[in-house]
Amino acid sequence: MIVVDNFLPFFDQILERSTQFPYFTCDEENKRDGTTYSWRGQRTPDVIDDMPVLRQYMEETLCIKLDVFSFHKHEPLPDFMPVLHQDGDYKSAGVIYLKGGPGCGTIVDNTVVDFKENRLVTYDGQLLHRPQGFMTDRLILTFFSHESLPDHLNGWFTRENPAPQA
Numbered sequence: 001m002i003v004v005d006n007f008l009p010f011f012d013q014i015l016e017r018s019t020q021f022p023y024f025t026c027d028e029e030n031k032r033d034g035t036t037y038s039w040r041g042q043r044t045p046d047v048i049d050d051m052p053v054l055r056q057y058m059e060e061t062l063c064i065k066l067d068v069f070s071f072h073k074h075e076p077l078p079d080f081m082p083v084l085h086q087d088g089d090y091k092s093a094g095v096i097y098l099k100g101g102p103g104c105g106t107i108v109d110n111t112v113v114d115f116k117e118n119r120l121v122t123y124d125g126q127l128l129h130r131p132q133g134f135m136t137d138r139l140i141l142t143f144f145s146h147e148s149l150p151d152h153l154n155g156w157f158t159r160e161n162p163a164p165q166a
Contacts, residue, residue, distance in 0.1 A: 001108055002062075002153055007096060007120035014054060015098055018071045018139060021047055040082070040134070041074035043142075058143065062122065063150045064092055069143035071098075077134040078103075087125035090144040094122030103135030122149065 008014055023042035030037060032045075046068045048055055059066055067090070084107075087093040095106060097119045104115040108129040113121045115132075123129060125144065 001111070001113075001123040002094075002120070002149065003113055004120040005116060006118050007061075008054075008057075008118055010053075010057075011098075011118045014051075014096075014141070015139075017051065018044075018098060018141070021045075021050075021071060023071070023073065039072075040077065040080065041072055041138075043072040044070045046070055062092075062145075063153065064145045064147040066143050066145050069141055072140050072142050073099075074131070074134040074138040076136050080134060082130040082133065084128045084130045086128060087144055090125035090146060091148040092122060092145040093125035093129075094120060094143050096120050096141040096143075098141060099137055099139035101136040103133045104138040105132040106130070107132055124148070 021044040023044055024032065025042055026037055026039050029035065029043070029045075048066060048069050051069075055066060055069075058069075097104070097115050097117060099117070100115040102115065106113050106121050106129060108121070108123045109127045112132060113119070115138075122143075131138070
């Protein structure tokens with residue numbers, strides 16, 4: 001797992017850009033795309049081709065080719081427990097926290113990575129993971145790759161190591 005604080009040098013521009021795309025519920029997306037996914041909240045279609053500067057920055061920094069990324073937002077659901085899952089056949093996956101607060105982090109392989117604005121969390125897409133919860137409005141950028149994170153980046157932390165979940 002890789003955790004990097006203050007990941008995007010152009011964070012404010014990405015936050016503004018997140019408001020310029022349509023968002024769909026899971027049911028709406030399944031009808032549009034003929035898929036059978038199950039998730040909460042609303043997300044944009046894949047916007048990777050609409051954001052070439054972000055794509056280039058992320059691919060150069062993470063040393064992988066990205067296949068998909070989208071914005072995903074959740075309204076507060078304090079009593080909802082997100083489901084552990086894997087990310088299909090993607091070898092790498094991750095999120096960049098854009099908006100949220102306490103309880104809006106990510107749990108990867110029994111490790112909680114707390115929400116912090118502009119924090120990148122990326123991991124093996126085959127590890128069990130889930131959102132920590134939706135205690136307040138949450139907005140993230142999710143991304144996926146069919147390539148594995150390079151070995152020289154694994155364990156790369158620019159903050160204290162996250163604590164295992166109790």
